[in-house]
Amino acid sequence: MTRLCVPIFVTDFARAKREIATAIEAGAEMIELRIDEVIDVPMLQGLLQEASLPIILTCRSDREGGRGHRSDADRIALVEEVAASNPEAYVDLELGTLESAASPPVLSNPLIVSTHDFQGRPERLNNLLIEMNGRPASVNKVVWTARSIRDNLEAFEILQSRQRPTIALCMGEHGMISRILAKKFGAFLTFASLDSDRATAPGQVTIDQMKSLYRGDAVGAATRIYGVVGSPVAHSMSPAIHNASFEETRFDGLYVPLLVNAGYESFKAFMESMVLFEGLDLCGLSVTIPHKENALRYLTEKSAEADDLSRRIGAVNTIVIDRRLGHSAPRLRGLNTDYGAILDSITTTLKIERNGLAEYRVAVIGAGGTGRTAVAALAACGATVVIYNRTRERADALAAEFNGHTGHVVVAPLEKLCDSCCQVYVNTTSIGMHPKIDASAFGDRRPRHGADVVVMDAVYNPIQTQFLREAETAGARTINGLEMFVRQAAAQFELWTGLPAPLKVMRDVVEARLRPSGEHT
Ligand code: NAP
Numbered sequence: 001m002t003r004l005c006v007p008i009f010v011t012d013f014a015r016a017k018r019e020i021a022t023a024i025e026a027g028a029e030m031i032e033l034r035i036d037e038v039i040d041v042p043m044l045q046g047l048l049q050e051a052s053l054p055i056i057l058t059c060r061s062d063r064e065g066g067r068g069h070r071s072d073a074d075r076i077a078l079v080e081e082v083a084a085s086n087p088e089a090y091v092d093l094e095l096g097t098l099e100s101a102a103s104p105p106v107l108s109n110p111l112i113v114s115t116h117d118f119q120g121r122p123e124r125l126n127n128l129l130i131e132m133n134g135r136p137a138s139v140n141k142v143v144w145t146a147r148s149i150r151d152n153l154e155a156f157e158i159l160q161s162r163q164r165p166t167i168a169l170c171m172g173e174h175g176m177i178s179r180i181l182a183k184k185f186g187a188f189l190t191f192a193s194l195d196s197d198r199a200t201a202p203g204q205v206t207i208d209q210m211k212s213l214y215r216g217d218a219v220g221a222a223t224r225i226y227g228v229v230g231s232p233v234a235h236s237m238s239p240a241i242h243n244a245s246f247e248e249t250r251f252d253g254l255y256v257p258l259l260v261n262a263g264y265e266s267f268k269a270f271m272e273s274m275v276l277f278e279g280l281d282l283c284g285l286s287v288t289i290p291h292k293e294n295a296l297r298y299l300t301e302k303s304a305e306a307d308d309l310s311r312r313i314g315a316v317n318t319i320v321i322d323r324r325l326g327h328s329a330p331r332l333r334g335l336n337t338d339y340g341a342i343l344d345s346i347t348t349t350l351k352i353e354r355n356g357l358a359e360y361r362v363a364v365i366g367a368g369g370t371g372r373t374a375v376a377a378l379a380a381c382g383a384t385v386v387i388y389n390r391t392r393e394r395a396d397a398l399a400a401e402f403n404g405h406t407g408h409v410v411v412a413p414l415e416k417l418c419d420s421c422c423q424v425y426v427n428t429t430s431i432g433m434h435p436k437i438d439a440s441a442f443g444d445r446r447p448r449h450g451a452d453v454v455v456m457d458a459v460y461n462p463i464q465t466q467f468l469r470e471a472e473t474a475g476a477r478t479i480n481g482l483e484m485f486v487r488q489a490a491a492q493f494e495l496w497t498g499l500p501a502p503l504k505v506m507r508d509v510v511e512a513r514l515r516p517s518g519e520h521t
Contacts, residue, residue: 146175230288306334341487358382366428449476
């Protein structure tokens with residue numbers, strides 16, 4: 001069983017007691033008392049005696065991230081004295097401290113022998129593990145700062161080949177998945193902070209995130225893993241939406257953020273290592289900026305399947321990884337669910353089939369990634385598309401590429417948007433996105449729409465953009481960016497699980513995250 005351990009820096013008795021109680025209430029299964037900064041032995045003994053959860057007692061060396069400046073001998077003497085009050089409490093001592101100690105610590109407590117490297121992967125990692133195994137200890141703990149997401153795999157390998165209960169974690173944003181997936185690999189524990197202000201190591205997630213966002217109670221050895229590949233990914237709403245959907249449908253899956261640096265080589269290295277890694281059970285990926293084009297290139301290089309639409313758009317936002325037994329290697333399939341999400345958002349509002357769009361004239365504002373997807377999708381359905389973009393050359397190139405496939409695609413100046421006579425308007429620019437929420441693609445002018453006009457915004461933060469407000473005031477029907485976001489995620493969920501997506505749950509999750517603060521990106 002992998003315990004969820006909350007580290008608490010002890011400063012005074014009352015505060016430590018409060019924080020322990022809060023951690024227990026939040027679902028902690030173990031508490032690490034960091035006593036780097038206190039030497040009040042009776043107070044610490046009191047904490048240990050009163051503890052109702054398993055405790056780890058740690059007075060960390062400043063060489064390995066500790067806050068105090070005490071000598072090794074003083075630290076050992078302190079933990080010996082405090083730990084004696086509760087022989088069941090674990091004591092964490094660094095391998096380096098044990099090696100340099102004049103004599104072994106006098107402890108009847110179970111020992112965690114640990115090593116921490118804040119600079120990166122220790123050069124002697126394998127030797128360190130051999131040396132730890134040679135020590136009379138109950139648990140090995142090895143922690144280092146991940147240089148890339150691939151470092152996590154080595155942490156998982158350490159757990160898979162452990163000779164005794166082991167903690168193997170990577171610090172930093174790149175290392176976050178080692179914390180979230182520790183339970184899948186049978187680690188002795190994983191750490192989670194009480195809140196983001198009280199993290200004791202970089203990249204630590206909060207106990208609330210671990211329990212609810214990352215399905216801490218549901219994860220097991222057989223859990224299938226999914227994730228969003230991008231840079232940045234820290235503020236992505238996809239983990240919230242997909243994990244809530246797994247929870248709702250009781251699907252044994254977990255969705256995590258996968259930070260992969262920009263550049264094709266980084267994407268390729270990620271795919272080559274993570275997809276093939278035995279035991280990770282990576283079964284599906286959402287792909288976001290800056291890797292949508294890289295994903296298509298990778299799949300093409302590997303002669304893997306990518307649907308015609310993705311190829312036409314030049315971007316993949318979804319990868320299905322089929323790991324069924326009988327295949328010599330996992331089979332990859334690339335798709336673009338943004339495409340269908342844009343079309344279905346519009347056709348549902350218009351109450352028409354996709355081919356009914358051939359009767360419509362649609363303004364697409366923007367010629368970036370989303371604009372390209374919208375133009376490709378609408379033209380394929382036979383719509384007449386007018387592209388409005390700040391940079392004219394980009395719009396011209398896009399029109400030239402898709403004109404005649406199947407609908408007509410033409411270009412008009414962005415300043416003339418309010419003079420347009422289209423029946424559908426789709427903003428695919430970032431105009432009006434948080435924090436510049438007062439901006440609108442209509443500029444200083446006001447649109448003159450009627451109730452027969454439909455106006456859609458891809459921007460979902462805020463949900464109600466200035467662009468949509470102006471369209472609504474003019475009388476148009478509107479579709480917010482949440483609709484597209486939920487639909488593309490729902491299509492991914494269905495591709496990965498074969499289950500109908502719980503659309504209401506998905507909408508509620510996104511709304512709940514966007515409505516209160518409006519600060520997500
Ligand atoms: P992108 O590839 O960078 O394209 C940005 C587009 O916006 C370009 O056409 C750019 O024009 C235009 N633009 C940016 N700032 C502008 C300004 N101040 N004035 C006029 N035009 C401006 O971005 P993207 O990936 O397509 O994303 C665009 C928006 O769609 C973002 O807000 C994103 O959050 C949203 N989005 C939503 C969903 C969803 O599911 N709802 C999915 C994907 C994206 P130039 O060509 O002149 O630079």
